[in-house]
Amino acid sequence: MLDCRAHFSTSLGADPDRLHFAAHSHHPWPDVTRAAQLAAWDHAATELSGKWQEVLGPVWQAAQRHVAGHLGLPDPATLVFAPNTQEFVVRLLSCLPLDRRARVLTTDGEFHSFARQVGRLEEDGLLEVTRIPAEPGRDCLARLAAAARQGFDLIWVSEVFFTSGQALVGLDTLAAAAGEAVLVVDGYHAFMARPVDLSAVADRAFYLGGGYKYAMAGEGACFLHCPPGWLPRPRSTGWYAGGAERPIAYAADGYRFMGSTFDPSGLYRLNAVMGWLAGLGVDAAAIHAQALALQSRFIAGLAARKDGRGLDPARLVVPVEDPARGNFLAFDLDEAEAWQARLAAAKIVTDRRGRRLRFGFGLYHTAEEVDRLLDRLAAL
Numbered sequence: 514m515l516d517c518r519a520h521f522s523t524s525l526g527a528d529p530d531r532l533h534f535a536a537h538s539h540h541p542w543p544d545v546t547r548a549a550q551l552a553a554w555d556h557a558a559t560e561l562s563g564k565w566q567e568v569l570g571p572v573w574q575a576a577q578r579h580v581a582g583h584l585g586l587p588d589p590a591t592l593v594f595a596p597n598t599q600e601f602v603v604r605l606l607s608c609l610p611l612d613r614r615a616r617v618l619t620t621d622g623e624f625h626s627f628a629r630q631v632g633r634l635e636e637d638g639l640l641e642v643t644r645i646p647a648e649p650g651r652d653c654l655a656r657l658a659a660a661a662r663q664g665f666d667l668i669w670v671s672e673v674f675f676t677s678g679q680a681l682v683g684l685d686t687l688a689a690a691a692g693e694a695v696l697v698v699d700g701y702h703a704f705m706a707r708p709v710d711l712s713a714v715a716d717r718a719f720y721l722g723g724g725y726k727y728a729m730a731g732e733g734a735c736f737l738h739c740p741p742g743w744l745p746r747p748r749s750t751g752w753y754a755g756g757a758e759r760p761i762a763y764a765a766d767g768y769r770f771m772g773s774t775f776d777p778s779g780l781y782r783l784n785a786v787m788g789w790l791a792g793l794g795v796d797a798a799a800i801h802a803q804a805l806a807l808q809s810r811f812i813a814g815l816a817a818r819k820d821g822r823g824l825d826p827a828r829l830v831v832p833v834e835d836p837a838r839g840n841f842l843a844f845d846l847d848e849a850e851a852w853q854a855r856l857a858a859a860k861i862v863t864d865r866r867g868r869r870l871r872f873g874f875g876l877y878h879t880a881e882e883v884d885r886l887l888d889r890l891a892a893l
Contacts, residue, residue, distance in 0.1 A: 514879060515803055520544055521877040531860050532886050536875035537702060537841040538864040540729050549785035553778040568777040576780045579787035580736050583797055584720065585710040593767035594736050596775050598701065599626045601721050601737045604770050605697060606630065607749035614641045615666040620657065622647025622674040624699060650679030650831065658690040665694040673702035673839035676866045677830040680707060680837040688717045695744060704728060706840040708798045716740050724783045727800060727840060727875065733779025739767040804840035804874040807883050809833055814887040823890055830869065841873035859889055
């Protein structure tokens with residue numbers, strides 16, 4: 514098992530008694546990101562407006578190469594960055610037909626940035642939305658593919674569902690069933706948490722994610738892979754996408770989904786993390802293996818208690834025996850809110866989505882932290 518705790522000394526040292534098990538919600542930043550943040554500031558101070566030649570050149574291109582390498586994309590130029598995925602949601606939706614209600618196929622387990630926006634447009638009768646139940650997760654992809662054959666304008670689905678941790682395996686099946694629909698895969702809880710290989714669908718599916726979770730780079734470093742030829746002229750567009758000449762022109766690569774002026778420090782941090790991981794020889798597969806081992810240790814420790822108290826592994830939404838899962842465990846509990854409060858009082862950081870109490874695992878953990886967690890839970 515990897516021991517990377519020394520590389521998170523600032524975050525972990527800020528409160529040594531805190532047990533942070535919410536990597537899927539806010540991942541601690543490794544120490545290399547602090548130097549990267551300062552480098553972004555120093556570059557802005559020395560170059561002023563000239564910094565954009567560096568940001569939109571070497572910094573941008575390095576980030577493209579890093580992300581493309583981890584996703585198995587053949588061409589890094591299909592990637593574009595933005596401060597948050599909401600920008601990409603709006604730009605993608607702006608491409609839908611205007612002469613009728615666009616038909617959207619999705620699940621009832623999508624993250625708020627998409628679910629809220631689509632729900633609002635649905636309220637005004639601008640979209641016709643079909644939602645497939647995300648659970649049970651094991652057959653969600655098959656049900657989604659069957660529905661897709663009815664014909665839609667847009668299909669949107671998460672690779673790992675944020676409320677359960679269930680992972681969808683076999684996205685090429687959905688791509689084959691999608692017909693002429695625009696296919697978008699939300700990979701935020703999959704990128705750098707599980708091995709992702711988009712090579713089979715790189716020319717068919719949009720894919721978005723970011724640095725906030727398991728990429729460990731924090732805010733402001735979201736990305737969208739744009740398959741060649743699909744949606745060439747989004748109506749919601751920023752001036753970086755091609756200037757202001759008439760007729761409005763667009764780049765042919767991922768830059769066609771570009772926005773406007775942004776804080777570039779997230780890209781500096783992303784590049785620093787990617788370089789640090791490469792130096793350690795750590796990829797998404799290694800991160801995932803670490804998380805799975807820690808999850809198994811945690812659940813085995815809970816199961817060893819036979820007094821009927823505490824968290825019950827039987828309440829897991831996705832059991833540890835299921836390999837199609839992300840790097841967090843979700844317990845479905847009537848008393849989830851009370852559990853989260855009790856844990857917080859014991860300096861155990863988790864997070865909750867409704868009745869789902871989530872425990873996340875990452876590179877900053879070892880077996881020692883899991884054992885401390887189990888001991889502290891026993892004391893409760």
